[in-house]
Amino acid sequence: MTLLKAVRGTRDLLPPETELWERVEATTRRVFARYNFGEIRTPIFEDTQLFARGVGEETDIVSKEMYTWEDRARAQSEKSQSLTLRPENTAGVVRAYIEHKMGETGLLQKLYYIGPQFRRERPQKGRYRQFWQIGAEVIGPPSAGSESPLRDAEVLEMLASFLDELGISGWTLVLNSVGCSTDRPRYVAALREALAPVKHQMSEDNQRRAETNPLRVLDSKDPSDEAIVANLPKIADYLDEASKAHFAAVLAALDACGVQYEVNPRLVRGLDYYTRTTFEFTHGGLGAQNALLGGGRYDGLSEMLDGPKAPGIGFAMGLDRLILTLQAGQAESAPTLADAFIAPLSESLNAEALALARDLRRAGLRIDLGDGAFRIKKSFEIGNKLARKIVLLGEDEQRSGILTVKNFATGEQTKIPRGELAQALQNS
RNA sequence: GCGGCUAUAGUUCAGUGGCAGAACACCGGACUGUGGCUCCGGGUGUCGUGGGUUCGACCCCCACUAGCCGCCCCA
Incomplete structure (x- = not known):
């Protein structure tokens, strides 16, 4: 009889460490409330189709990292159903937006969540199979201003304030535009074309990426492929006028409120639904997992899920990593003493x-x-x-x-x- | 999923093919109405799990599990 233990990649959070988690959560609620966000709580599992269609069938998350099972039928009339522990929360939020016809209010919906997500990855420090995310989404009908670059900038400014208020210094905001739903395929086609004659000179990883997901070649950390990557076409040259103007307006608004950023034309994100603005906040001292949070605009996601046109922008923040970053800057916390x-x-x-x-x-x-x-x-x-x-x-x-x-x-x-x-x- | 490193007390760690160790923590006592400091006493352990080699394995070998680091990918 072996002693039962928390399963691989899961863990218990104990006092006094949980006091730090509570502080982060309280700061989240306080800061986000100032921007007039409301909390949404969606189910921890959903129909597998939601993630297959929303996140993207070909992404690693969906193809090999989901906890999926067949929920058995209980009656003759009932069909079995494939269910999945949520690997991220944006798809669930958009599903709820559609299901509850939140667009019919005519107002922008500003929603945040704090909760566990699940991915069957190889565990490492700051990377667990049950991990916690804080996220927020701004979504609504175009008439509510959901497509405005002001929304992007507002979300980014909120995040900068949030990190400052938590006392995290040394973060870097990196952003880029991946263009609209027609820009992106044009760019991917151009990338494939540019890669075709040179990819055989590249590392094995990059040769594979060139085939399966050319955008990821841009992310390559392989120094020997650096020269080739630097000469690939730039996404900025494939943006249409509206996307260019959108990105410029986001940057102008950030400048106006003094939020520092870096534009990285090679920042691409793994999820299929991103359009136009994509971003990351990175922090040193997190090892290979240096991204504290990431997000972007997803103008077509609602329609991919058979919903109304409902452009939006959002982000997800890895709470486990955020806590690590906070702990790195301070001595081990003692429990609170009673009076x-x-x-x-x-x-x-x-x-x-x-x-x-x-x-x-x-x-x-x-x-x-x-x-x-x-x-x-x-x-x-x-x-x-x-x-x-x-x-x-x-x-x-x-x-x-x-x-x-x-x-x-x-x-x-x-x-x-x-x-x-x-x-x-x-x-x- | 791939490669590497690691696994000994509650914790951080040392250790040798021949009785299981240190520090801190913990428990008891000096002290039946006074903590911290001090002194005395106590090891609280399936040496990750399962096999194998050996007269004998915590140590050597194999497998497994878990953690960590990197890769893939990603928050």
Whole structure:
């Protein structure tokens, strides 16, 4: 009988580390609310078709990284259905947008989510099979202004503010435009043409990419192929006038609010649905996984899912990596101390101690509670680890109604009437 | 999915083909109403799992599992 363990690529998050997760989540909700985003919670699993059609049948995510199973039919009349743990959340959000006819409001929908996603990849540090993402989507009918470059810039500015507010410094915003739905195929065709005569000189990886996904050749980190990659056609030369103007307007808006960025004409994203603006925020010190978050515009996604025309832009941020980045900049966090530890000095005083704890907790204090079975020394040892102060409840205290309170930091010990205790603990 | 490195106490790690170790942590005591500092005592372990070689394996060999690093890919 072997001990059961968390399955490969999954893990438990324990206190005090979870306090950091809570802080990031609270910052997310606070900052995003200022931009008038609302939270959406979609199911953790969906019809497999949603991801096949939305994310792209040929992407690695769909072709080899999804947790998919056949949900069995329970009745003759019911068909079995292929279901999949969500590998990302944008497709689910767009599905919900369509399903609930959110476009009929005529308003832009600004939605964010925080939740686990699932991909069956080889685990590494900051890369898990159940991983957490924070993301947001701005989506709506064109009449609501959903195609405007202002929306792109607003989302990017929000992210810059968010990272700043979290205290993450040293990030870099990298962005590019991959053009509209007709620009992209034209460019891919040109890439294939340019690669055909030279690809045999390239690395094995790049030869394969040249066949299967020419855009990825641009991402190549192979230094020996650098010269060839540098001479390939640029996406910027294949954008139509509207896409060029869109990108220029995004950059102008970023300039206007002082958000720093780098344009990288080779930044392409793996998902099929991206159009026009694509971006990443990168951070050093994350090893091979240096992207903190990535996103882009997806003007055609709703229609790919048989929905109305609903252009949008969004991003997804790897929370596991964000936490790693935050932890790298600080010492290991200690758990939060309670305001007081209540120590009954005999078992007969346990009930009374709980009543006291209840009063203090109702006053908003963070209180931990010992046990009268503990020797007093043990109560002090435990109290010293968990709380800033210890409140003794012994025979004397019960009789007099005056409690003994000791401050662990200063060693100072005082007597406080029970009725004044909550106030006294709050004030110190 | 591919390649490499690693796996010993709660934690960080040392270790030798012949009795399982250190530091910190933890437990008990010095101390039956006082923590931290000190002193005394205690090892709390399937040496990742399963096989193999050997008189004998924590150590050598094989497989598996897991973690880490890189690749593919990606947040």
